[in-house]
Amino acid sequence: MDIKYIDNDIVLKNVKCLDLDLTLDCGQAFRWKKEEDNSWSGVVNGVFLNIKKDGDTFILKNTTKQDFESIWCHYFDFDKDYVEICNRLKQDKLLSPTVDRYYGIRILNQDSWEALCTFVISQQNNIKRIKGIVDRLCQAYGEKVREGWYSFPTAERLSTLTVEDFEKLGTGYRAKYLEQLSKGVARGEIDLQKIKGLPLNEARQELLKIFGVGIKVANCALLFGFEFYDAFPVDVWMKRVMEYYPNGLPKCFEGIEGIAQQYLFHWARNNL
DNA sequence: GTCCAGGCATGCA
DNA sequence: TGCATGCATGGA
Numbered sequence: 001m002d003i004k005y006i007d008n009d010i011v012l013k014n015v016k017c018l019d020l021d022l023t024l025d026c027g028q029a030f031r032w033k034k035e036e037d038n039s040w041s042g043v044v045n046g047v048f049l050n051i052k053k054d055g056d057t058f059i060l061k062n063t064t065k066q067d068f069e070s071i072w073c074h075y076f077d078f079d080k081d082y083v084e085i086c087n088r089l090k091q092d093k094l095l096s097p098t099v100d101r102y103y104g105i106r107i108l109n110q111d112s113w114e115a116l117c118t119f120v121i122s123q124q125n126n127i128k129r130i131k132g133i134v135d136r137l138c139q140a141y142g143e144k145v146r147e148g149w150y151s152f153p154t155a156e157r158l159s160t161l162t163v164e165d166f167e168k169l170g171t172g173y174r175a176k177y178l179e180q181l182s183k184g185v186a187r188g189e190i191d192l193q194k195i196k197g198l199p200l201n202e203a204r205q206e207l208l209k210i211f212g213v214g215i216k217v218a219n220c221a222l223l224f225g226f227e228f229y230d231a232f233p234v235d236v237w238m239k240r241v242m243e244y245y246p247n248g249l250p251k252c253f254e255g256i257e258g259i260a261q262q263y264l265f266h267w268a269r270n271n272l
Numbered sequence: 273g274t275c276c277a278g279g280c281a282t283g284c285a
Numbered sequence: 286t287g288c289a290t291g292c293a294t295g296g297a
Contacts, residue, residue: 027278119278126277129295172293177280214280235278265278275297285288 001078003068010060010068017082019104020053026266027127028224029108030118030134031152045071045111046143046151077106089260091252094244098267105262108224112192113185114152115225116207119217120177129170136169159186177212184210196226203228223258232257237268 002013024032024040032042039052039061049072050061060072073079086103090096121137122130134152141157142150159182166175184190190210195203203226207218215234222231232249234242241264253260 122277123279124277124292125279125294126296129277132295167293170294173280173291174293212280216279220278233278236276237278269278277294277296280292282290283288284290285286 005065008062008064010063010065010072012058012060014056015058015078017086017104018053018058018076018106019102020051022102022105022266023076023108026105026262027269028220028262029110030122030127030131031138041149043138043145043149043151044075046145047071048145048149074109077109080106082106085256085259088252088256089263092250092260095260095263098263102263102266105259105266107229107259107262109227110225111152112196112221112225113155116192116213116217116221117152117155117158117178117181119220119224120181120212121171121174122220123174123212123214123217125174133170140169155182155185158182174212180211181213192226200228200230204231223261229256229258230254232261235265237265237272240272241265241268 001015004011004013020040021034024042025034029042032040034040035050037052039050041048041050043049047063047067049063049067052059052061060068063072086099090099118130118134121133125133138150138152141153141161143153145151158178161179161182163175163179166178171178181190185192190206195206198206200222203222204215204218207213207221208215213221219231219233222228223233238261249257249260
């Protein structure tokens with residue numbers, strides 16, 4: 001990858017395996033919006049970004065070298081060799097055509113708190129409605145970053161809300177989960193940084209102690225917010241996919257089960 | 273009207 | 286440990 005800093009923009013050349021449409025709208029993050037010019041806008045860690053693909057070049061608008069190095073490089077997982085990863089995954093018969101068909105899906109390294117919170121909202125819910133709830137949550141309780149754009153609210157801010165406040169956002173029966181989760185994190189009873197440093201199984205056990213967090217939400221949070229690429233979330237779509245793997249997951253998934261999962265999830269949603 | 277969505281807590285065996 | 290059931294909401 002070749003990086004050029006031009007005025008307030010950053011131009012990335014020779015970026016391999018990144019499809020913005022697939023990556024930003026495949027159900028791992030819920031806050032990116034596609035603009036009329038086919039670019040994508042979003043807020044991560046309280047910082048706004050507009051990113052556009054032009055051939056093999058990506059243009060990051062109105063950002064800085066510092067933000068690229070501290071946020072975007074890691075967020076888009078640019079340090080990982082997805083070409084090598086995709087080649088490994090293609091050793092599997094089902095994934096081989098799937099990786100070709102949906103080439104360019106990456107795992108976004110999201111903030112732990114945001115990932116955990118949004119995937120609690122996601123349970124027994126569809127992606128369109130999840131996005132609506134998360135939007136309302138950010139508008140109501142996030143910090144305004146620019147006109148129409150808000151940060152994801154902190155646990156401290158949300159810890160001041162009542163169950164009724166969460167219900168007003170349309171969270172339904174998940175309101176009580178969000179209320180307790182916010183207070184637990186704000187009080188430090190749930191230590192996300194500590195969980196991030198644990199081995200996978202221990203980290204998962206810690207998350208499973210949280211009211212409203214089961215195995216699926218835990219694995220999503222671990223994969224998308226805690227950098228556990230070997231976490232393998234199984235939802236209603238993935239249960240259908242699992243019929244294709246009666247003997248368990250193939251050897252070539254080892255260590256990158258979560259990335260394989262994301263391709264399979266996308267395939268299932270579009271083909272099953 | 274019924275069914276379903278990136279499920280989980282609860283109660284009961 | 287495993288299985289049945291209720292749960293909020295809105296789109297198809």
